[in-house]
Amino acid sequence: MVLVLDDANLNINSGKQAYQISGIIGFPVFQALATITFLHNDEFEAGEAVGVSGAGARMYLNELTPIVMCKVEGVDLPFSFDSGASSTDLLIRYYERFRNESKAWKKGKTRVSGAGGTVKRRIYIQPQVKLVIGDKTVTLERVTIYTSGTGTASNAYLYGNLGQDVVANFESFTLDFSTMTFSLGKLLPQNANQKR
Numbered sequence: 001m002v003l004v005l006d007d008a009n010l011n012i013n014s015g016k017q018a019y020q021i022s023g024i025i026g027f028p029v030f031q032a033l034a035t036i037t038f039l040h041n042d043e044f045e046a047g048e049a050v051g052v053s054g055a056g057a058r059m060y061l062n063e064l065t066p067i068v069m070c071k072v073e074g075v076d077l078p079f080s081f082d083s084g085a086s087s088t089d090l091l092i093r094y095y096e097r098f099r100n101e102s103k104a105w106k107k108g109k110t111r112v113s114g115a116g117g118t119v120k121r122r123i124y125i126q127p128q129v130k131l132v133i134g135d136k137t138v139t140l141e142r143v144t145i146y147t148s149g150t151g152t153a154s155n156a157y158l159y160g161n162l163g164q165d166v167v168a169n170f171e172s173f174t175l176d177f178s179t180m181t182f183s184l185g186k187l188l189p190q191n192a193n194q195k196r
Contacts, residue, residue, distance in 0.1 A: 013025060027064040030177065037174040037178050038083070038167070045059050056134040056176065056183030066175060068162060068182045071132035072098075077159040080133075081182065082126040085163030090126070091120065105145065136184045151175040 010021040030036050033046035058069040058076075066081045077094075106123040124145040131138045149156070167173040172185030 010023060012122075019067045030175065034178045035174060035176045037172050037185075039172050039192065040170070056179075056181030058176070059175065059180050059182040066182065067158070068133065068186050070162075072129070072159070078157065079160045080155070080158055081162045081166075085161060087154050087163045088129075088140055088143055088164070089159060090129070090143055091158055092149050093135055093157065095124070095145050097159070108144075110144065129163075133166070134181070134183055136170075138167055138169075138184070154196040 007020065010024075012019050012021065013058055031096075038044045038045055049101050060067050062080065067078050068081050069076045071077075072094075079088075092145050102124060105126050108123050108125055110121055110123050124147065126143045127141065129138065129140045129143045167184065169188055170184045170186065171188055174181075174183040174185070176183065
């Protein structure tokens with residue numbers, strides 16, 4: 001099935017931030033393509049993985065959402081991946097597992113908007129989080145940690161939602177539905193001095 005919409009219906013304007021979505025490709029197309037590599041220049045290629053260097057992380061699907069296994073402090077934990085999210089959020093399961101380390105975290109509050117309105121939530125900000133994805137290490141700064149559930153039962157076992165900040169410093173990332181792996185390409189030249 002293909003939906004055709006007016007451009008105005010895919011223009012997102014949330015006050016200070018506005019952007020135009022040119023198109024949305026759903027899972028049935030990606031599954032048929034088998035291996036999709038998203039390049040840093042907002043293009044993608046299908047077929048053999050492009051620019052993948054090294055091993056990827058195990059991936060599986062929760063309904064149609066990719067779940068990526070990331071190592072945090074040496075333990076494999078499941079995170080959803082949302083290519084439309086600008087930043088990574090850590091969920092209550094992460095908070096419960098690592099709250100003994102919360103002395104370095106800063107307390108805060110945030111507003112979350114949805115169909116039911118706007119809700120204020122208590123959060124923590126973790127100054128730095130290291131995620132090992134396959135054979136790459138991604139270091140994230142100032143990551144939000146939610147201390148209560150989101151109300152979605154399908155997220156209850158997840159430790160967080162990975163956003164664009166995870167892939168931003170890499171030339172590419174690949175979702176391989178034939179081997180069920182998620183891989184990061186080479187670091188972009190300006191980030192080459194970061195730990196791989």
